[in-house]
Amino acid sequence: MRFVVYGAGAIGGVVGGRLFEHGHDVTLIARGEHLRVIQSVGLRVDSPGGSITLEIPAAASPREVQWHGDEAVLLCVKGQDTVGALDDLRLAAPPSVAIFCLQNGVANEREALRRFAHVHGVTVMAPTGHLEPGAVQAWSDPIAGMFDVGRYPSGVDGADEAFAQACEESRLQSIPRPDIMRWKHAKLLMNLGNAVQALFEGQDGADEVARAARAEGREVFAAAGIDHASAEEDRERRGDVLQIGAIDGLERGGGSTWQSLARGQGTVETDLLNGEITLLGRLHGVATPINERLQRWMAAANAGGAAPGSADLAAFLAEG
Numbered sequence: 001m002r003f004v005v006y007g008a009g010a011i012g013g014v015v016g017g018r019l020f021e022h023g024h025d026v027t028l029i030a031r032g033e034h035l036r037v038i039q040s041v042g043l044r045v046d047s048p049g050g051s052i053t054l055e056i057p058a059a060a061s062p063r064e065v066q067w068h069g070d071e072a073v074l075l076c077v078k079g080q081d082t083v084g085a086l087d088d089l090r091l092a093a094p095p096s097v098a099i100f101c102l103q104n105g106v107a108n109e110r111e112a113l114r115r116f117a118h119v120h121g122v123t124v125m126a127p128t129g130h131l132e133p134g135a136v137q138a139w140s141d142p143i144a145g146m147f148d149v150g151r152y153p154s155g156v157d158g159a160d161e162a163f164a165q166a167c168e169e170s171r172l173q174s175i176p177r178p179d180i181m182r183w184k185h186a187k188l189l190m191n192l193g194n195a196v197q198a199l200f201e202g203q204d205g206a207d208e209v210a211r212a213a214r215a216e217g218r219e220v221f222a223a224a225g226i227d228h229a230s231a232e233e234d235r236e237r238r239g240d241v242l243q244i245g246a247i248d249g250l251e252r253g254g255g256s257t258w259q260s261l262a263r264g265q266g267t268v269e270t271d272l273l274n275g276e277i278t279l280l281g282r283l284h285g286v287a288t289p290i291n292e293r294l295q296r297w298m299a300a301a302n303a304g305g306a307a308p309g310s311a312d313l314a315a316f317l318a319e320g
Helices: 010-021 032-041 079-092 108-115 158-168 180-191 194-200 206-224 231-238 256-263 270-284 289-303 313-318
Strands: 003-006 026-029 043-047 050-054 072-075 098-102 118-122 128-132 135-138 149-151
Touching: 003 010, 010 026, 010 043, 010 050, 010 072, 010 098, 010 128, 010 135, 072 079, 072 158, 079 098, 079 108, 079 270, 098 108, 108 118, 118 158, 118 180, 128 256, 149 158, 149 180, 180 206, 180 270, 194 206, 194 256, 194 270, 194 289, 194 313, 206 270, 206 289, 206 313, 256 289, 270 289
Parallel strands: 003 026, 003 072, 043 135, 072 098, 098 118
Antiparallel strands: 043 050, 118 149, 128 135
16 A cells, blocks of 8 residues: 655654555655755654654655555645645545545544545544654654544445554554544544643643533534544553653653644644534534633634643633
């Protein structure tokens, strides 16, 4: 299976790097200074086990990729960039390619299915980082992450099996699951705390806000009739697979939304995470005040170039 990794940031860089390191055919699609460094000196993948620099082929857009029709596209952009990435892919890639959504949220697969026939959901459980051009971090070693996979909206096919096998060969872990969206909805509940971490990291009471956001999410799922993997199932699945360690000379930061703020990326994925709960709440008559407020506060923090953890939690709570 040939892999085209669209979005070579924290997740795409680590997954693409590990696959390439273990002999798989990989092409990265990246942008800006990150792309320039990869093309000039290679992609550096740091982990507790050491660092490796990989001379992986990299392109600026799908138009620069030589397509054969049997590729698997690993879509690793943030949710707010999904539509643009898919539209670029549609203009260059054959319609027969398989799209694997290695993304948080549950809206990306639906957008992909509008444009491509073969779409797969992938849950992302991977402590990774990307704050420096040309470098990504896999904070768990020897297994860098867990990427269970299944066809969207349901089922398992040969492409899922091939992806999972490639992961298992490459210090990644993957289980094919016919009910993959059930697991992605469970991951969405976890990701409702991303905005809390980015806004209020280290402040007393932040954990309670995250719990309240997830409680709203569970209530909304119940009203909408959406099933999701339980906390017990998730704990059993994770087990002790992810072993987080230290990387020499580096300090581990926060999750994906925290990293977007830290990089001054310009966009965040909150409207695809907390916003999914807000949307479902409005559709099904369930109040979601915490998730709505987190959306507004994240939009303001991002627009104002705020540093992670710099928002005033007391003021946030006072709005309630």
